[in-house]
Amino acid sequence: MSTQTANVTAHESMFEAVLARLDVAAKLMNMSDDVATILRSPIKQVKVSLPVMMDNGKIQVFEGYRVVHSTVLGPSKGGIRYAMDVNQDEVMALAAWMSFKCAVANLPYGGAKGGIKCDPRAMSVGELERLSRAYAMSMKDVFGVNKDIPAPDMGTSGREMAWILDEFNKVTGEDSPGVITGKPIVIGGSLGRDAATGRGVMVNTLAALKKMGLNPKEVTAAVQGFGNVGSHAARLLSEQGIKIVAIGDHTATFYNEKGIDVAAALDYAAKNGRVLKGFTGGTVIGSNDILTCKCDVLVPAALQNVISEEIAHNIQAKLIVEGANGPTMPEADAVLNDKKIIVVPDILANSGGVTVSYFEWVQNKAGYYWSENEVNTKHDEKMEIAFSSVWDNASNFKTSMRIAAYITALQKIEQGVQLKGNY
Ligand code: NAD
Numbered sequence: 001m002s003t004q005t006a007n008v009t010a011h012e013s014m015f016e017a018v019l020a021r022l023d024v025a026a027k028l029m030n031m032s033d034d035v036a037t038i039l040r041s042p043i044k045q046v047k048v049s050l051p052v053m054m055d056n057g058k059i060q061v062f063e064g065y066r067v068v069h070s071t072v073l074g075p076s077k078g079g080i081r082y083a084m085d086v087n088q089d090e091v092m093a094l095a096a097w098m099s100f101k102c103a104v105a106n107l108p109y110g111g112a113k114g115g116i117k118c119d120p121r122a123m124s125v126g127e128l129e130r131l132s133r134a135y136a137m138s139m140k141d142v143f144g145v146n147k148d149i150p151a152p153d154m155g156t157s158g159r160e161m162a163w164i165l166d167e168f169n170k171v172t173g174e175d176s177p178g179v180i181t182g183k184p185i186v187i188g189g190s191l192g193r194d195a196a197t198g199r200g201v202m203v204n205t206l207a208a209l210k211k212m213g214l215n216p217k218e219v220t221a222a223v224q225g226f227g228n229v230g231s232h233a234a235r236l237l238s239e240q241g242i243k244i245v246a247i248g249d250h251t252a253t254f255y256n257e258k259g260i261d262v263a264a265a266l267d268y269a270a271k272n273g274r275v276l277k278g279f280t281g282g283t284v285i286g287s288n289d290i291l292t293c294k295c296d297v298l299v300p301a302a303l304q305n306v307i308s309e310e311i312a313h314n315i316q317a318k319l320i321v322e323g324a325n326g327p328t329m330p331e332a333d334a335v336l337n338d339k340k341i342i343v344v345p346d347i348l349a350n351s352g353g354v355t356v357s358y359f360e361w362v363q364n365k366a367g368y369y370w371s372e373n374e375v376n377t378k379h380d381e382k383m384e385i386a387f388s389s390v391w392d393n394a395s396n397f398k399t400s401m402r403i404a405a406y407i408t409a410l411q412k413i414e415q416g417v418q419l420k421g422n423y
Contacts, residue, residue, distance in 0.1 A: 028403065039410075050064050050134040074109040105351040114139070231265075
């Protein structure tokens with residue numbers, strides 16, 4: 001792998017960081033400047049103010065966002081995030097990543113993302129329901145089963161999707177389960193969706209280990225984050241014989257060189273407010289130490305921008321599989337490349353979630369539902385194809401897996417733009 005990396009620094013915006021990596025890929029593949037110009041601006045940006053009655057009887061106004069980056073390859077698709085650091089720039093970056101992710105995974109979608117600036121852990125269930133319904137109401141002209149299809153992301157789950165679906169259907173007078181994915185099974189969700197992003201991380205890890213000539217049964221892994229992505233990734237990797245030596249969430253981080261009992265950790269979190277604090281299956285370590293601990297595979301599956309240039313210098317893993325969106329700062333890319341650490345980038349590594357969201361949408365449209373085995377088999381097949389096309393592009397263009405993933409996506413989007421034409 002060569003060291004072509006994006007020339008951006010940490011203080012620039014997340015969207016600028018996406019564009020910088022896009023520029024590197026566009027130059028390498030000789031993409032048309034016109035297509036690059038189109039992709040530099042999201043096609044729609046909506047910002048709303050959401051007044052919600054809080055449990056203390058006072059109104060609080062929340063900021064809500066939805067950005068549609070591209071619809072070249074189909075209706076836009078992307079999650080909704082509830083977090084305090086949600087802002088326009090972050091949502092723009094995440095929306096662009098969705099355009100590239102859907103293209104890498106060969107899905108007939110463009111990219112979008114939404115978010116509400118809030119602290120879901122500090123809100124009651126009633127407050128969260130009112131906020132989710134207010135958001136759905138405000139997005140009634142943006143969302144649509146053939147237009148823009150949201151899903152869960154950080155801080156949201158099937159519960160929020162159910163409220164948003166119900167409100168959208170009430171407001172529009174439609175009964176359209178496919179307008180949102182990641183729903184609970186009983187109201188049109190897909191079997192396998194909950195674990196899908198973690199499953200994609202597992203399939204990508206196995207594919208990379210195979211290329212590296214490593215036997216999963218002789219490999220150790222550390223997984224940062226124990227929410228939807230991290231907990232399923234840790235479980236599925238351990239089921240493949242990979243020894244999980246470190247896990248952690250926002251409350252605590254643990255290391256155990258003999259291997260953490262992931263089933264026991266899952267059980268502990270399920271009984272203790274979905275957090276790991278108090279778990280006794282490993283030694284407590286600092287939250288950042290999980291990134292640099294002794295392991296073969298590192299799976300950042302929590303936050304963005306956790307792998308800085310400095311941390312990259314200290315990483316011991318040979319392989320990084322990005323479960324989270326944007327965990328690696330652009331300036332860390334060069335360090336990781338120089339250290340010959342293979343990075344399976346977010347737009348490939350965590351595309352299992354949107355892949356099964358696509359299956360959910362297909363099942364909703366057909367009104368016919370598949371078995372979990374069928375979903376998983378189709379998912380694994382799509383992931384393996386996506387991994388191979390990125391791996392081959394990395395080799396053909398002599399570049400990193402990250403830039404190769406952008407190239408894989410841009411090749412399809414460029415073709416789409418040229419076939420559809422412009423004004
Ligand atoms: P989640 O809310 O279910 O879980 C987030 C986890 O991160 C929690 O365990 C939380 O405790 C942990 N965390 C938060 N702050 C932390 C810190 N400072 N140190 C260590 N851990 C910390 O979210 P999720 O759905 O698992 O999403 C995680 C990442 O994966 C996000 O970047 C998201 O965009 C990305 N992603 C999610 C999906 C999906 O299907 N859910 C799909 C693709 C990408």
